[in-house]
Amino acid sequence: MSPTLRTPSGGRINRARTVRFTFDGRELRGFEGDTLASALLANGVHLVGRSFKYHRPRGVLTAGPEEPNALVAIRRDAVRVTPNLRATEVELYEGLTAHSQNRWPSLKLDVGAVNGLLSPFIPAGFYYKTFMWPRRAWKRLYEPRIRAAAGLGRAPEHPDPDSYSNRFAHCDVLVVGGGPAGLAAAHAAAESGARVILCDEQPQLGGSLLCEQDPGAALEDGAWLARTIAGLMAHPRVTVLTRTTAFGYFPHNLLGLEQRLTDHLAQPDPAQPRERQWQVRAREVVLATGAIERPLVFPGNDRPGIMLAGAARSYLNRYGVLAGRRAVLVTVSDEAYRCALDLHRAGTPVAAIIDVRPQVAGELPEAARRAGLPVHTGTTVVGTAGRLRVKSIRIRKLDAHGEPRGAVERIACDLVLMSGGHTPSAHLFSQSRGKLHWNEALQAFLPGESPERARCAGACRGIFSAAAARRDGENAGTLAARDAGLVVGAVIGEPALGPAHGAAASGELPQPAGRPVSKAFVDWQNDVTSRDLLLAAREGFRSIEHIKRYTTTGMATDQGKTSNLNALAIVARQIGKPIPEVGLTTFRMPYTPVTFGGFAGYSRGELFDPVRTTPIHDWAAGKGAVFEDVGLWKRARYFPRPGESMHAAVTRECQAVRAHCGLFDGSTLGKIEVVGKDAVTFMNRLYINGWTSLAVGRCRYGILLRDDGFIYDDGVVARIAEDRFHVTTTTGGAARVLAMMEDYLQTEWPDLSVWLTSTTEQWAVIAVQGPSARQVLEGLVQDVDLSAAALPHMSVAPGRICGVPMRLFRVSFTGELGFEINVPADFGQAVWEAVYEAGRPHGITPYGTEAMHVLRAEKGYIIVGQDTDGTVTPDDAGLAWAVGARKPDFVGKRALERPAMHSPQRKQLVGLLTAEPHVVLEEGAQVVLDARAAPPTRPIGHVTSSYYSATLGRSIALALVRGGRARMGQTLYVPTPRGNLAVQVTSPIFYDPKGSRQNA
Amino acid sequence: MRDLSAARQGPYVAASPLVRPLSPMTRLLLRGGADARAAALAALGLPFTDTACRAVCASGRAGLWLGPDERLLLAPQSQLMELSERLSAALAGRAHSLVDVTHRQCALEVSGPQAGVLLNCGCPLDLDPSAFPVGMCTRTVLAKAEIVLWRTGEHSFHLEVWRSFAAYVSKVLAQAARELTA
Amino acid sequence: MLLINCPYCGERPELEFVHGGQAHIARPGSPAECSDQQWADYLYRRDNIKGVHAERWRHTHGCGRFFNALRDTTSDQFLATYKIGEQPPVPAQAQPRKATA
Structure with a gap:
């Protein structure tokens, strides 16, 4: 490790614990508490990736989740490779293996960089305009080539071996963000007795205070930070979630949180989930999401070694890392002078402070001048140099009109720090459909009234100083607790907004007129330059939504966190409209990318969906049955003997049913018990058949239509008593038929005295079909006369089988003499085995759904959903005979009278x-x-x-x-x-x- | 002829530290008007309530509110015949539907200080005792299955699950329990 | 995921509910007397409202009851939920605004 880039002391790293890691195979060292980015910078590594389109060398731009450049792949083993992680968020662990992306053959020598030389010929919309003809070439030639050349990391090629977890949670107050505002809000709400959840994407609470050398000074209260964090951690009503990103704000105060549980560990327990996705329903939400510093747009602003001023300050104060050996600061606001002063104190020469404003007289600039730092006011940047790392910057004085007129001066440096002011992070607020309003004084969009029960606090609503943000958070937390219904104490007032940045957001630094500006990047991740935006405006695009899609600005995975306002300002100036009139594009979830595993949660492998099995499943499995999926059910499809093909097995099973006897598991059939004195009226109104004449103990094949006249379901219906029907439905139709019945009963015919109960799973259904069926059952059935006279086809009788109560149906879906034994489900397998044993002398053969399909087709029996498709009437299906012609009405009757139906x-x-x-x-x-x-x-x-x-x-x-x-x-x-x-x-x-x- | 009247076999339930299957019981689903509901609860020796999402229980029997006209009646396994007869007598002449659903579903008990957290792996309800007190019961969902959830104690819940979903529900709970017990 | 106030069970997550289409469309009492056009209107014609919409929901994985709701389709906010057979409880806002006049 190069010792000169690590400060001798300070920072929030653990210098006692050295951590070894590799980047592109090179072995490096950092400290516990480092991010990958801070550790790379400590080793003097600025070049970390190649850009999306032009393959330009890129370095670390930021120190947080807004990072557009430093995307890396982290490889744990052959299958655990995660691409596109932001090095600024990756926590260092012993043995971490990181790889750069989008380069070939190596990061330093990338063939794709030829795109950069061609960049004058690849303007916005280039692909749309160029690769139009011939049409067929798009799929085969252009798209694959473009995709191969562009892009981010490689998707993992193996199934994800890790597990993921889900958790629903509720709270009175959810606080997003653990900086001064969020901590104060959580603390105030908890003090009021509220159930509080506080989440923050960082491993530590503190937010922007983590980047301060002395958080106590920034807060004007030395002990507050430690005291507040300790209080929250110990509070029984507070859940603190670190490493947890609030990625989405959904209606009615539901927020999606992704908690990273093991990515920071060198050796995670493979039995534990890698991430947990929380769905939190909060009575009140406090968004304390902070603000993001804006880069400045000038030619060559994307070289490695050029980063945000706040990021350099963060690397210095939080990680004890000097981002360079000779710095130049470029700014439009006073705040950034803090960075220059901190670097100066740490011993990094500050070669120049370039401030675009003509006069600068604030407290911080004066401190810089007193420290002897060269401040160039009224000056712009016209270019930079350096291939894999910035080597120098070119500046020019501005005249009274703000035009660059002076001589070009070159300043040698290896670090350029930019500060274009701060953009409040309104992503979650905007996802909740909250509207943003332009604040002229702050030159920023600020959240307005929330349509949800939510409020913003701190920097995300334009209160930038830590001390004021803390007061604002306390205020918000108290009000949130009050609105959640808790008794709260005195409410302190809101602090004032600000401080203002001091310069109008112009997007681009002033450049000499008349010459096209090149390589002035606005969107680092999608390689969009100011020239692309100006071209789009010249070509007639006016809506920011159209310009976004045409140029792809803000459409990368960082969603334009660093670029959107600059793009907006450039477009606004070009088309001569104020920024608020150009408008904002929509913020969408997720705030930062969320792994698919998090959304899948437990729903993978055998838990992907419920697997429903019948009471006879184990017997069938033991006999080697091949199962098929029918909805969520597993049904035995056929029972192959060793070495037997499906065709042979089905043939054997069919022949056994026709010649002897077959045994079939019909338990999945939907069953509904319709009970009440108006049961027959209900059935008459719902089904096409007439039911009044159906005697107790008899069955009828029922057909159910929708009111459009088309077949919806079918099944045998048995009359168990005057006021009780046992209705069967198709396997797939069970739930929807019951729902349709409830719908008519509750909303159209609430006067009927009838109730519905699903009995699908109460009964195991054992079908015994074939010429020998009666002989098989004769020795088992008690209390029922099985003779054709006593129990004819389409009848039902209560009784017992082997001492088990049953409903015995004499029905056939095969065309053979048939019975369907309904027994309470827990007895299903025992009764099945008894029937099987009793049937063996008669050649009984278990058969599956495939043979069932063949047998019923031989008889011309339809299967709803296979032989019908939602446009088939009873007459179309040859079932007109079933229509109760004398009934005045039934569901579907009116539609059947339309001429087209005949x-x-x-x-x-x-x-x-x-x-x-x-x-x-x-x-x-x-x-x-x-x-x-x-x-x-x-x-x-x-x-x-x-x-x-x-x-x-x-x-x-x-x-x-x-x-x-x-x-x-x-x-x-x-x-x-x-x-x-x-x-x-x-x-x-x-x-x-x-x-x-x-x-x- | 073999007598199989004792040959019951319930559905598969995955074992895990916080979850145990409850032994078989009698289940009757009652639907009907207010008079039928009152008569049925009285016949079972249960106090009357029509409060939504509340269960009443006494001497091993329980009546769970599932909907405004719907009660799930639970009793020891041995009482099916006795209770069916007693209910038939009590309900005679009152508009109602009484259906035996003893075998339609099975029961799991989730217990321990982490029981609520465990259920929240797949149940979207607020299970804080202030929002879901002892005695509350309701149909809801657990991951992709429907369940009936009844809080029987501060740290114990009774789940009713349709039998073909029992394996799924118990496996989801077992996987989630690994995170809590590690 | 919406939070829906079931008139029987109180506020519950949308996961427990099934949407049931536009509310207050009664099946004609004497279908035989309907013209084909009237029957087609009953079956197929629905409003497509930007604003307050009266719609049906069923608390399928709860009490099982159908009920009606007034929901603003532009904001997803519910103005009210009420039982089947009841009139929409906020008459001032119960007149759904048509998408097209």
């Missing part, structure tokens, strides 16, 4: 048989009239379901075809990549059309 040209459900019986059509394939039709074709329908039917020894398909029922026997065609296939239109019922098997 058009013979509507798409109707039909069967399709391929001419080649072993060809299985693609589901979703189009159906056309013409054998020679070539794309683009005019389809008259599409295939909705398609399978190979082992029972029939050929393929079958269901399709919706225009006027389909009038086309029976016709040959139509299905285009495929291998040519058009001929298909014959048939009835959708391929198997046992008379239904004798299910009635057996």
Whole structure:
């Protein structure tokens, strides 16, 4: 380590703990408490990155989250590589490995810098204007090349191995920012008894006070800082969150906070989350987010070694680092003189103070003069020199009109410090839809009235001195506690705004007229210069929103924290409007980038979504079932034997059901218990069917429409008692059907005496289907006569099976003799196993959803959502028979009376048989009239379901075809990549059309 | 024939230090008018209340307010038949719906000084005792699942979870609990 | 995430609710007597209001009740929530401003 760049003492680093780290492979040392940026500067490293567009060498510009240049990748191991971190925020730890970005082959020699030589030819909008033709080249040639040359770090290539956490929290007062205003606000609110959360992005509380050599002097109260922090940490109603960025302000006082838990540790516990995302709902919010220093715009203002004055002061006082050996300060305000005085005290020669203002007579400038520092008033900067580090600066005196007229003077230096005044950080306030107002005296946008229950305090509302900010925070904290409903003591008054900077925000330093200014950067991260902005204005752009998009100023990941006001001032001057009339662009969340992992939280891997399993799942898994996702459910799709293909397994399962007996888990079916004396009235109004005539103990296939007349859901409905129905829905429809029922009941028919209860998960449903089903159950079922006469197809009976209470349905979705045993869910697996054991002599075979689909398609039974798509009426689906024609009204009835709903040209459900019986059509394939039709074709329908039917020894398909029922026997065609296939239109019922098997 | 009437098997619940599954119990969902609600609570020997989001409990039974016309009645497992009959008698002639949902859901207990913080890993409600006092109950969400949350003590909560969500809910809580117990 | 005042349960986070579209659109009492146009209006025509909008919400993961709310679509602030069947409680602001006159 070069000892001359570290001060002999001072700063908030722990000089007893040396920390080793590497930057681009070079081994370096810093101290505990350093950031990567401060440690690099201590080692004399200013060059840390290459710029986005021109690949210009860039150094550290700031000391905080506003940093546009010093973006690095931090590599912990082969998979833990985080790109685009701001070196000014990265805390140093033992073994930290950092890499620069956007350079090749190396940081010092970057081939992409050729863009810099070409920069006069790459003005604003260059890409839009140049790469327009030929159109096809954009995707293949231009965009990939431009993307490769531009840009930031590389995204990680491996899945993120770290875990992330979520936390909801509530408080009376949330304070964002732990500087003098925020600390005072949190303290005052807590003293009133409020529940307080205080967050700050830094590892330590103190905010701007951390950059003071003597915070007590700045506060005019020596012990206050330590006392207040200790009090907050110990307070039982206060939660202090450091390393926590408030990144977003959402409606109704919900703020998103991202807490970094392990990034600062050399060896994090892999079992602990890396970050925790907080969603904090606060009664009252105090924003104490501080202010950000503005750079100055002049030619060559982006070389390494040129930084903000406040940043240099921060490196000196907080980290004990001298940012250079010979400094020049360029300023438009008195405040920056503090920096020159501090550097001078620390022994860094200050070669010149360049002040654009013609006269300077404040307390600080006078102190500088007394210290013998050369102050050049009425002077501007016209250029800089130095390839990888600034070597000199060129200045020129301004005449009485503010025009540079004097001789050009060159001053050698290795550090140029800029101060263009401070911009209050109104990002969160603006995200909350608060409006900002231009303050002429302060030359800044200040927050106005908040639309949320929020207030600003300290520098973020233009109260810049630490002592005044502290008083303002105390005031805000007390008022916030009061508005949160707490009893508070006396309210101290608001301090005055200011102090003012002393010069108008002009954007750019004065330059000689008539010559184009080059390389005067406004937006460091997106490489936008003053010339780009002037060009946009000349080309006719007037709205700042348009100029932003055209030039990309303020659109980088730093969201223009350092650049926006300069850009605005330059545009305002060029188009001759005052700054407030040009207006501001919108601030958006996140304040600084937030890792995707933080938003995902626990929702990854097996917790990405709930995985719903049935009571019989474990048995199926044990039998080697292959599962499919149906909504959130896992359903057994088929049960392959060792070495068996899906096709073979499904064929075997289908044949077993048709020949012997199959066992199927139907537990996921939605179930709703409809109970009350008006239950039948409710069902009559809701479903298309007539229910009055349905006897207790009988079932009916019910169809539910929306009021637009299209099929919404279907399912078997059983009448358990005069006033009780057991309604089943599709697996996916369970929640939405119940919601629709509640909607009609609560809002349209509140007079009905009927209530709904979801019983989906109360019952396990075990379907036993096939010619042997009755024999299988006979030995198990108690209290129910299984004979066809006593329990015919579409009936239900209460009873017991193996001593377990059940509702036994005689229903069939396969076309075979079938039963569905409903038992309380905890008994599901035991009863299933008992049925399976009893069925083995009869060849019982568990089958999955795939076989179920084939079996029902053979019978022409639709699946809502597969054979319907929200535009299918009961008649389209061949289900007109189900409509209760005599009912005066039901949901969907009026819509079905529209003439278009009866058009013979509507798409109707039909069967399709391929001419080649072993060809299985693609589901979703189009159906056309013409054998020679070539794309683009005019389809008259599409295939909705398609399978190979082992029972029939050929393929079958269901399709919706225009006027389909009038086309029976016709040959139509299905285009495929291998040519058009001929298909014959048939009835959708391929198997046992008379239904004798299910009635057996 | 085998008798399976004791062969109950509840859903999977992931173990973690602050969370334990509660043993099976009887659950009846009552919906109906004010007279039916009052009659049902009386039949169970519970004090009457119509206060929103409040549970009443006595001698191992509880009535949880879930909605203005909806109460979840909880009782020991053995009392299903007895209570069903008693309720049928008490509710005869009063407009209502009574549905057995014993197997629809299962119960978890989250307890310990960190119980509220743990639940806030996925539950968006303010669980400070001033906002969510002992005796408060409500349907809400935990991460991507719906739950019924009932505060049974300063440091203990009773969760009702639909059975197919029990694995998910308990796993989310187990993962979050690792952060608190480390 | 909005904070919504359920008329039954009090203030709850939006995660517990489902939005239910425009409020105060009653299903015609005698659908058979509606013209096709009237039925289409009932089904499909909705206001697109900049300003105070009366809308339905359901406290799905709470008490399960549908209720109505007046919300300013420009600020997301609720002016009131009220039970089904009740009149909007702030008559002065209950007249929704149409986006187009």
